[in-house]
Every structure is written in C-alpha cells, then in structure tokens.
Amino acid sequence: MKFLIAIGSKEYSEPTLRIGMRVAKAFKASVTICYVGPKVSAFSSNVVRLAQENLERWEMELPGVDVLEWAFNFLAAREYITPNIIETGFQKNMLIQSSGSRSELLLQGTMCKDVRLILRSGDIIDELRDEVAQNKYDVTIIGGSQKRRMAHDLVQFIDSSIFVVNKFDYAMRYGLLVPVNDSKSTPKAVKYAVRVAQAFDIPVDLVTASRKEEFGESYKNASDRAATMMRRSGIEHRQHFKVGEADEVIKKMAGDDHIVVMGSSTKNPVKKFFFGSKQIRVMTDAPFPILIVK
Amino acid sequence: MxxxxxxxxxxxxxxxxxIWLIIASIFGILFYFIPAPAGLSIEGWRTIIIAVIALILIVTEPIPLPGIAFIIIILQVYFGVADANSVSKAFMNDAVFFIMGSLMLAVAIIQQGWDARIALGIIRLTGSSTTRIAFGFSTIAAILSSFIGEHTVAAIMLPIGLTLIRFTSEDKEQTTQLSALILFSIAYGCLIGSIGTPSGGGRNVIMMIYWKEYGVEPLSYWRWMVYVYPLVLLQLPLLAWVLRSTFKPEFSRLDSGVRRLKVQVARSGKITDQQKLAAFLFLVVFIGWVFLSETFGLGIIAITGVVLYIVTDLVKWEDINKHVNWGVIILFGAAISLGVQIKNSGAAHWLANIVLNSMGDEWLNIPIVTDSIIILLTTTMANLLSSSATVAVLGPVILNLPGDAIHTGLVATIVSAFGYFTAVAAPACTIVYSCGLLRSKDFLRAGWKMGTISIGLILVYANVYWRFLQ
Structure with a gap:
C-alpha cells in the first residue's frame, strides 16, 4: 500500500505526521511525505524561480526545505528510516527535481522499503490530486483545516482514501467509531478500521443509523459482518443501532474522543458536488480525526 | 458505472x-447580444466586453497566461472589433520589446553575481545599525530598480537580506520583526524606485506608447527623471519611518550578522573580468536609454543589451529561454492591443464620459479631483491585477479624462506602482513573500500606511511640483 502524508508547517504538522506514520506502519505501507508551498501568481512565477535559484547560490534553503528537514528529523528520531540514512543526515542537495514544481528525496525506510520526501508548490488540492493520480496512493493523510471548502474538495477530488487528522489530542484515550450500513463502501471501511484499531490498540464502536425506527435486515447483516470481523481480529467492539440522520448520529456519538472510519459516498459525483454527502457533512464539522475510505 | x-x-x-472561465464566457455571450448603450459604437461596446472578460481572467487565472492572451486576441477578431492585421500590428510594439528585453536582462544580470558586491556596498555605507541597514536596503533597491527592473533587484537583494537575517539568528522565531523590516525594505524600495525612470518598469513604457497614440510628445528619459525622481527620494525616508514604526526589530544592531556576511562575501573573491564586462555592457544599455531611446525606443535598446550579453557569452540563450516568462510577454502584447482598440473604438472616450457625467465638469476641472479618481481606479486595479496590465487597460480611459495628458498619464503610471497592499500586486512583493518569512497580513499592516502616505504625497507633489515644470 502507498500512503501520502501532506504536511504544512513544523508548528502544526506534528500530529499529522505522528498519526500518519503510525497508521502507515499498521498497514506496512510505503510513505511519501509531501510539503506543498504556496501558489505563486503566474505573473511572477518565473522571477520567483529565478530569485530562488539565486538563494541556492547563497546556500540558502528554499521555502519548504526546512519543513522537509524537520520531517526527516522526526523520522530519524523514531527510527522510521535506516541507521545509515540517519547517520548521513538530511541532504538537501539530494532533493531531485522530478517535474516542474516537484522535487523528491528518496530515503530507505525500516517499516517499508521506501520513504519519500516531496516538495511541491501550488494550489494544495491541485497538487495533491496530481500527486495521487501520478503515484496511485491508497490513502492521503492531511491535517485539519479551518477552511470548510477544503474538506469538501478533499473528499470530492482526491482519488484515494482521505484521513484528516483533526484536533488530535495525545492525552485523550480515543475509541474508534465505524459507521456501517449496507452500502458497497462499508466492507472496505471495516477492513481499514481493523488495522487502525490494531495500530492504536483501541476499542471499536460499530454504529448503524437509520431514519426509521425499524432496522432492515441488510443493515443488521452489515453490522453483524463487521462485528464478526472485529471479533476474528481480536478487537474489543460494541454494536449500536441509532435512529436519526446518519451524519448527526455520527457526530453526536463521535464527540471529541473518537477516530471515525467511514466508507466513501456512493453518490454520483455531480450530485455530491451540488448537494454534498454524509461524509462531507461529517468531515466539515468534525472535531475528531476522520478516515474516509474510498 | x-x-x-x-x-x-x-x-x-x-x-x-x-469556474471563472465559465462565468467570463457566460458574461461574454450574454452581453454580446445586448445592444450597445447610446453614444457607444458596437465595436466600442464589444471592446469593453472583452476588457471585462480579460480582467476576470487575469485576476482569477483559471488558465495559463498565454491562454488568456490568446482569448483577448481572438475575441477582438471574432467580435468584429478589429481585423486580424490591425490586432497583430497593435500586439507587437516597443513596450512589448521592452518587457521582453527587461525580463531577459534580468536573467543575464542575476547570473553575474553582483549581489555580493551590493551587499558589501550596503554594509560599508550603513554600518551595523538595524535602522540604517534597513534604510540602506530600501535606498539601494530603489536606486537600482529605477534602472534595471524591480523583479531583478528583488531577486538580487533577497539572498543578501536573508543571509543577514540568518547570520543574526538561526531561530526564525527570534527574527520575525527583523525579517519583516529587511524584506519590506527590499520589496517596497523596489516599488518606489521602479517609477523613477522609464526603464524602471514595463508600465512606464506602455504609457509612453499610449502618449504617442494620443499624439502627445512623450517625456524624454531625462525629463521623466526630472518629473518623478524627487518623488522617489521623498518616499524613501517615509518608507523607513513606516517600516520602523510597524515592525520593531528584535535587534537594534546586527554586528554579528554583518561580520559573518562580510566573511561570506569575501569568499566570493575579487571582482572578475566577466563581472566588469557585464557592468560595462549594462552601462552601455543605460546610456542608450538616456540618449537614444527617443530615436530607437527603450525596447530596442533593451534587446540590444540582451544581444550584447549573448554574443559576449555572459548569458546562455538556454538560461534566458528557461527563465523568461513568455506568457507574461504575450499577455502584455494582447493587453496593449486591447488598449489600442479601447481607444480606437471610442470605448475609452465613452468610459471617460461616464466618469465626467457622474462627477460633473466643474469638479473634474479641479486637477486634484481628477487625480483622486485616477488614483482610486489605478491603485485598486493594480493591487488585484499586475501594474503593467492595469496601465495597459486603464491607460486609454485615463488619457481621455480632462487635464494635461502627461499629468494624468504620469499619475496613473506612478500610482500603479503602489502595490503595497498585497503579496501578489508586484513581482518584488511576491519574491520576498515566497521566501516564507512573511505573512500576507504583514502586507496590509505596512501597506495601508505606506499606501495612504504615498497617495497623499503624489496628490500634493503632482499638483505643486509639476506646475513649476510646465
């Protein structure tokens, strides 16, 4: 499996990187850590590049390289990269420009073969979408954003599962909340939930929400199948059947002490864009980390 | 499925x-079928539609700049505003040559490694006092950008400023105010200086082209300097005061940084023959601009400079080709051709009449009122678009307003350089912003003060000092 972890700054990206690496380890995934620098107006793009080349002549770091160096040190401190790479240290001159605005530094990992550090610049959604399309990542991990539109665009346009590490508190004892129903996306979400629960060693709440008082057979079966999978994986779990709008039920049950893992919407993308989806509504207001499995 | x-x-x-391309297209299609307002020809109406489409696209950049440029060009023909030959004639002129030459000269000059010499020069003049160093940065940036283009100077001076900051403290948290002070001194110094001579920016040359289109004798290189350079010199101490009052640097002296910067500069060795030749060639270009631009044009002389740099092997064509933004050149060509059609179709006259009628003739006969309108329009647009595109599109309208064309045109050109408010308004601001040490709100913090002072100053300056020159 391939994971993409998008980081923004040293100050705010530590939880994203820490949680991202932990989940990636559970999946034994190869990891790419990506910093996307701000978009430069097309009017000034060439002169900015010229100025940055001049900075390199003065042995000055390009913007974003310090963030990648911080990520390197993070990986080194937790031994996610091999001892010989740690000993060599962060070599910024090893950042190789692989295309227009993309530079890459390849490291040898300990939990998987490859760990890549990537530097990009431009609109974050465009850049992540392009990175995912080019390298076929399974999961994109990103920190929470204050921009409501960001959640919508991530779910709508990035063609991989999305894990948004919203407001993660190390002191908190989290549970895992997994909404299950009879949709096609649920089985994959449950599989991912198993790995995440194992990675964090936390109990799982399986919640099935229905607008009606009566729960159909398909809903009950979906919940039972998920429960069976949890039991076989040795994960402590509980089944819940709640009446109400799914997104409201999920937000209420998740509170601020759950990591939510849910399947992606099976709605037509056009409908999803104009009318939203349960996933987008949950993610937009989520005060908790949320993984949407595609 | x-x-x-x-x-x-x-x-x-x-x-x-x-989405903005779609909105601009819908706007274009809808308004195409709406009859022209009374007093405006159908060509003029459609030219205005194209101008609005162009503005939407330039501000939002939904597609690459050459795409926007080609839309402007083809719409002029498809909308029946002008035939293909007249559009292409207006597309290429001395201003476009100048912008092209200026961008190419920037590549050639930056590669010469003059930055180390400049760093040494600034430090020798200013010593280690933070305030004096910041003033030195803005003054040198202003003087240089008067002649060689603000983006070139910003690119040259950025590493000097950053090196000094880094040598003062490796911890960025301890130098946030110092960083802002130094970087804004560079960026705003470049903006202030870029108005000083015709070769300071593409917008200056665009206005000279428009003066010729309107049958007005443009200012010579010297005459421009006599009109504008005192304003540059007046703005510099005000800039120092604004920045000093906005950003209180953490260090009052930068002894350690200066000492280490000197060591770094010393490593670059003595001035080389190549650097001497590069400086000499630039001097030749400068002399050409001053004494020959009225005969040959600023653009032709800039391109002559590029040729000299290429034939003397001071710069490789591959480097020029790689670093010059051809999209910007094509876009300015297209914007100028649109500007020419705005004038020829009568749209400029009609738009100017709207302003006249809304204000009343008695008000517009007071120069300071006309100047205020020009300043409002130009500063707003220049902070959203680029300064050159603003002058290219607004220039013909402004020259139709009452008053001396040299006065109104010069006011518009000068205030188009007041891109203090946003990081995207001018290449110099974008360059310092791109190093990651400034926040966008820093531009507003310092920008509103500098903008207000500069606007007040130009109103007084243009209506007092220029009167003596006429």
Missing part, C-alpha cells in the same frame, strides 16, 4: 477549477 463516475468526477473537477 465506475467509468461514468470517473468522467463525472473529472468534469466536476474541471468545472470547479475553471
């Missing part, structure tokens, strides 16, 4: 990224 969803997803993505 999967394929259909993928196609829908791609379509939605395209729509969301190109």
């Amino acid at each position: 999967e394929v259909r969803n993928q196609l829908s997803s791609n379509l939605i993505y395209w729509v969301s990224r190109n």
Whole structure:
C-alpha cells in the first residue's frame, strides 16, 4: 500500500505526521511525505524561480526545505528510516527535481522499503490530486483545516482514501467509531478500521443509523459482518443501532474522543458536488480525526 | 458505472477549477447580444466586453497566461472589433520589446553575481545599525530598480537580506520583526524606485506608447527623471519611518550578522573580468536609454543589451529561454492591443464620459479631483491585477479624462506602482513573500500606511511640483 502524508508547517504538522506514520506502519505501507508551498501568481512565477535559484547560490534553503528537514528529523528520531540514512543526515542537495514544481528525496525506510520526501508548490488540492493520480496512493493523510471548502474538495477530488487528522489530542484515550450500513463502501471501511484499531490498540464502536425506527435486515447483516470481523481480529467492539440522520448520529456519538472510519459516498459525483454527502457533512464539522475510505 | 463516475468526477473537477472561465464566457455571450448603450459604437461596446472578460481572467487565472492572451486576441477578431492585421500590428510594439528585453536582462544580470558586491556596498555605507541597514536596503533597491527592473533587484537583494537575517539568528522565531523590516525594505524600495525612470518598469513604457497614440510628445528619459525622481527620494525616508514604526526589530544592531556576511562575501573573491564586462555592457544599455531611446525606443535598446550579453557569452540563450516568462510577454502584447482598440473604438472616450457625467465638469476641472479618481481606479486595479496590465487597460480611459495628458498619464503610471497592499500586486512583493518569512497580513499592516502616505504625497507633489515644470 502507498500512503501520502501532506504536511504544512513544523508548528502544526506534528500530529499529522505522528498519526500518519503510525497508521502507515499498521498497514506496512510505503510513505511519501509531501510539503506543498504556496501558489505563486503566474505573473511572477518565473522571477520567483529565478530569485530562488539565486538563494541556492547563497546556500540558502528554499521555502519548504526546512519543513522537509524537520520531517526527516522526526523520522530519524523514531527510527522510521535506516541507521545509515540517519547517520548521513538530511541532504538537501539530494532533493531531485522530478517535474516542474516537484522535487523528491528518496530515503530507505525500516517499516517499508521506501520513504519519500516531496516538495511541491501550488494550489494544495491541485497538487495533491496530481500527486495521487501520478503515484496511485491508497490513502492521503492531511491535517485539519479551518477552511470548510477544503474538506469538501478533499473528499470530492482526491482519488484515494482521505484521513484528516483533526484536533488530535495525545492525552485523550480515543475509541474508534465505524459507521456501517449496507452500502458497497462499508466492507472496505471495516477492513481499514481493523488495522487502525490494531495500530492504536483501541476499542471499536460499530454504529448503524437509520431514519426509521425499524432496522432492515441488510443493515443488521452489515453490522453483524463487521462485528464478526472485529471479533476474528481480536478487537474489543460494541454494536449500536441509532435512529436519526446518519451524519448527526455520527457526530453526536463521535464527540471529541473518537477516530471515525467511514466508507466513501456512493453518490454520483455531480450530485455530491451540488448537494454534498454524509461524509462531507461529517468531515466539515468534525472535531475528531476522520478516515474516509474510498 | 465506475467509468461514468470517473468522467463525472473529472468534469466536476474541471468545472470547479475553471469556474471563472465559465462565468467570463457566460458574461461574454450574454452581453454580446445586448445592444450597445447610446453614444457607444458596437465595436466600442464589444471592446469593453472583452476588457471585462480579460480582467476576470487575469485576476482569477483559471488558465495559463498565454491562454488568456490568446482569448483577448481572438475575441477582438471574432467580435468584429478589429481585423486580424490591425490586432497583430497593435500586439507587437516597443513596450512589448521592452518587457521582453527587461525580463531577459534580468536573467543575464542575476547570473553575474553582483549581489555580493551590493551587499558589501550596503554594509560599508550603513554600518551595523538595524535602522540604517534597513534604510540602506530600501535606498539601494530603489536606486537600482529605477534602472534595471524591480523583479531583478528583488531577486538580487533577497539572498543578501536573508543571509543577514540568518547570520543574526538561526531561530526564525527570534527574527520575525527583523525579517519583516529587511524584506519590506527590499520589496517596497523596489516599488518606489521602479517609477523613477522609464526603464524602471514595463508600465512606464506602455504609457509612453499610449502618449504617442494620443499624439502627445512623450517625456524624454531625462525629463521623466526630472518629473518623478524627487518623488522617489521623498518616499524613501517615509518608507523607513513606516517600516520602523510597524515592525520593531528584535535587534537594534546586527554586528554579528554583518561580520559573518562580510566573511561570506569575501569568499566570493575579487571582482572578475566577466563581472566588469557585464557592468560595462549594462552601462552601455543605460546610456542608450538616456540618449537614444527617443530615436530607437527603450525596447530596442533593451534587446540590444540582451544581444550584447549573448554574443559576449555572459548569458546562455538556454538560461534566458528557461527563465523568461513568455506568457507574461504575450499577455502584455494582447493587453496593449486591447488598449489600442479601447481607444480606437471610442470605448475609452465613452468610459471617460461616464466618469465626467457622474462627477460633473466643474469638479473634474479641479486637477486634484481628477487625480483622486485616477488614483482610486489605478491603485485598486493594480493591487488585484499586475501594474503593467492595469496601465495597459486603464491607460486609454485615463488619457481621455480632462487635464494635461502627461499629468494624468504620469499619475496613473506612478500610482500603479503602489502595490503595497498585497503579496501578489508586484513581482518584488511576491519574491520576498515566497521566501516564507512573511505573512500576507504583514502586507496590509505596512501597506495601508505606506499606501495612504504615498497617495497623499503624489496628490500634493503632482499638483505643486509639476506646475513649476510646465
């Protein structure tokens, strides 16, 4: 499996990187850590590049390289990269420009073969979408954003599962909340939930929400199948059947002490864009980390 | 189903990224069929439609700049505003040559490694006092950008400023105010200086082209300097005061940084023959601009400089080709051709009349009122678009306003350089912003003060000092 972890700054990206690496380890995934620098107006793009080349002549770091160096040190401190790479240290001159605005530094990992550090610049959604399309990542991990539109665009346009590490508190004892129903996306979400629960060693709440008082057979079966999978994986779990709008039920049950893992919407993308989806509504207001499995 | 969803997803993505292109297209189609307002020819009406489409696209950049440029060009022909030959004639002129030459000279000059010499020069003049160093940075940036283009100077001076900051403290948290002070001194110094001579920026040359179009004898290189350079010198101490009052640096002296910078500069060795030749060639270009630009044009002389740099092997064509933004050149060509049609179609006259009628003739006969309108329009647009594009589009309208064309044109050109408010308003601001040490709100913090002072100053300056020159 391939994971993409998008980081923004040293100050705010530590939880994203820490949680991202932990989940990636559970999946034994190869990891790419990506910093996307701000978009430069097309009017000034060439002169900015010229100025940055001049900075390199003065042995000055390009913007974003310090963030990648911080990520390197993070990986080194937790031994996610091999001892010989740690000993060599962060070599910024090893950042190789692989295309227009993309530079890459390849490291040898300990939990998987490859760990890549990537530097990009431009609109974050465009850049992540392009990175995912080019390298076929399974999961994109990103920190929470204050921009409501960001959640919508991530779910709508990035063609991989999305894990948004919203407001993660190390002191908190989290549970895992997994909404299950009879949709096609649920089985994959449950599989991912198993790995995440194992990675964090936390109990799982399986919640099935229905607008009606009566729960159909398909809903009950979906919940039972998920429960069976949890039991076989040795994960402590509980089944819940709640009446109400799914997104409201999920937000209420998740509170601020759950990591939510849910399947992606099976709605037509056009409908999803104009009318939203349960996933987008949950993610937009989520005060908790949320993984949407595609 | 999967394929259909993928196609829908791609379509939605395209729509969301190109929403402004779609809005501009719908606007264009709708207004194309609306009859022209009374007093305006159909060509003039359609030229205004194209100008609005161009402004929407330039501000939002949904597609690359050359794409926007080609839309401007083809719409002029398809809308029947002008035939293909007259559009292409207006497309290429001395201003476009100048912008092209200026961008190419920037590549050639930056590669010469003059930055180390400049660093040494600034430090020798200022010593280690933070305030004096900041003043030194803005003054040198202003003087240089008067002649060689603000983006070139910003690119040259950025590493000097950053090196000094880094040598003062490796911890960025301890130098946030110092960083802002130094970087804004560079960026705003470049903006202030860029108005000083015709070769300071593409917008200056565009206005000279428009003066010729309107049958007005343009200012010579010297005459421009006599009109504008005192304003540059007046703004510099005000800039120092604004920045000093906005950003209180953490260090009052930068002894350690200066000492280490000197060591770094010393490593670059003595001035080389190549650097001497490069400086000499630039001097030749400068002399050409001063004494020969009225005969040959600023653009032709800039391109002559490029040729000299190429034939003397001071710069490789591959480097020029790689670093010059051809999209910007094509866009300015297109914007100028649109500007010419705005004048020829009568749209400029009609738009100017709207301003006249809304204000009343008695008000507009007071120069300071006309100046205020020009300043409002130009500063707003220049902070959203680029300064050159603003002058290219607004220039013909402004020259139709009452008053001396040299006065109104010069005011518009000068205030188009007041891109203090946003990081995207001018290449010099974008360059310092791109190093990651400034926040966008820093531009507003310092920008509103500098903008207000500069606007007040130009109103007084233009209506007092220029009167003595006429």
